[in-house]
Amino acid sequence: MSSEATNNSAEIFSHHEDEVQLGFWLFLMSDAVLFGLLFATYAIMAGNIAEGPTGTEIFDLFNLSLQTALLLVSTLTIAIASRHAMLGNTKGAMFWLLASCVLGAGFIALELNELGGLVLAGNGPGRSGFLSAFFTLVSMHGLHVSAGIIWGVTLVLQLSREGVSSRLLSRIMRLTYFWHFLDIVWIGVYSTIYLPWIMA
Amino acid sequence: MNSKPTTSAVTPAHITGFVLAVLLTAIPFTAVGLNLLAPQTTILVIAITAVVQIIVHLRFFLDIRIKSDRPRANISLVFAVVLLFIMIGGTIWIMTDLAFRMGH
Numbered sequence: 561m562s563s564e565a566t567n568n569s570a571e572i573f574s575h576h577e578d579e580v581q582l583g584f585w586l587f588l589m590s591d592a593v594l595f596g597l598l599f600a601t602y603a604i605m606a607g608n609i610a611e612g613p614t615g616t617e618i619f620d621l622f623n624l625s626l627q628t629a630l631l632l633v634s635t636l637t638i639a640i641a642s643r644h645a646m647l648g649n650t651k652g653a654m655f656w657l658l659a660s661c662v663l664g665a666g667f668i669a670l671e672l673n674e675l676g677g678l679v680l681a682g683n684g685p686g687r688s689g690f691l692s693a694f695f696t697l698v699s700m701h702g703l704h705v706s707a708g709i710i711w712g713v714t715l716v717l718q719l720s721r722e723g724v725s726s727r728l729l730s731r732i733m734r735l736t737y738f739w740h741f742l743d744i745v746w747i748g749v750y751s752t753i754y755l756p757w758i759m760a
Numbered sequence: 761m762n763s764k765p766t767t768s769a770v771t772p773a774h775i776t777g778f779v780l781a782v783l784l785t786a787i788p789f790t791a792v793g794l795n796l797l798a799p800q801t802t803i804l805v806i807a808i809t810a811v812v813q814i815i816v817h818l819r820f821f822l823d824i825r826i827k828s829d830r831p832r833a834n835i836s837l838v839f840a841v842v843l844l845f846i847m848i849g850g851t852i853w854i855m856t857d858l859a860f861r862m863g864h
Contacts, residue, residue: 751810
């Protein structure tokens with residue numbers, strides 16, 4: 561990054577870059593608090609089944625495994641994409657970003673299929689307190705992943721126009737952090753919501 | 761993100777992180793899928809593997825270290841974790857206590 565710049569301007573750039581990444585990191589931490597509160601709400605509401613189904617009746621281990629596998633592999637592919645970007649390899653970065661977006665889209669498709677099936681079967685968020693809290697938390701995560709996919713595709717288009725620049729590298733690093741963060745949230749989702757119900 | 765000047769597209773940290781993450785995901789899913797353990801043991805396995813996997817992701821993918829060159833990121837992480845403990849723990853504590861007092 562600093563090969564052509566003088567030491568001084570490289571320092572200023574890297575200082576500015578640190579500030580930008582720290583700002584994004586602070587956003588992720590506040591996002592973690594948002595998800596934390598949705599988890600707390602879910603924990604309180606989980607027992608309020610009303611006349612609706614329990615999680616054991618509606619959750620499917622196979623679907624969950626597929627979703628988790630897609631997200632887990634995408635966390636590796638986005639790390640590879642950011643590595644390519646750091647090395648200045650535009651094509652590599654574009655390919656692996658796109659691969660991550662495809663994996664993310666597969667995750668979203670499975671999620672829409674699951675949530676849509678529940679709504680069609682009359683088990684939408686209005687059915688019980690448990691389903692309200694479940695839909696809120698899972699859809700909030702799904703919305704984040706969808707935003708990440710749009711962000712990733714946008715970056716691929718920008719990369720195709722100008723190649724890896726310091727501006728785009730900085731954006732790719734933030735998307736990578738965002739993506740890893742969402743995978744951490746998903747660990748919380750399957751550990752606190754899905755697996756305890758499926759084992760019951 | 762990586763301080764080592766390697767030119768490989770896949771760093772050792774990513775490989776280590778990914779292998780550990782796959783293992784730590786496979787363990788709870790297998791425990792639930794095969795239903796081999798007592799329910800309480802299974803819950804414990806799910807909880808422990810989840811916490812360890814979150815640490816693995818923070819260390820190998822988000823590049824968080826205890827002795828970091830980004831101390832402010834670490835401080836904000838610790839602050840967020842403290843907030844989460846207070847808010848999640850406090851919510852569950854107060855709401856279950858309330859439910860108990862309301863006779864549920």
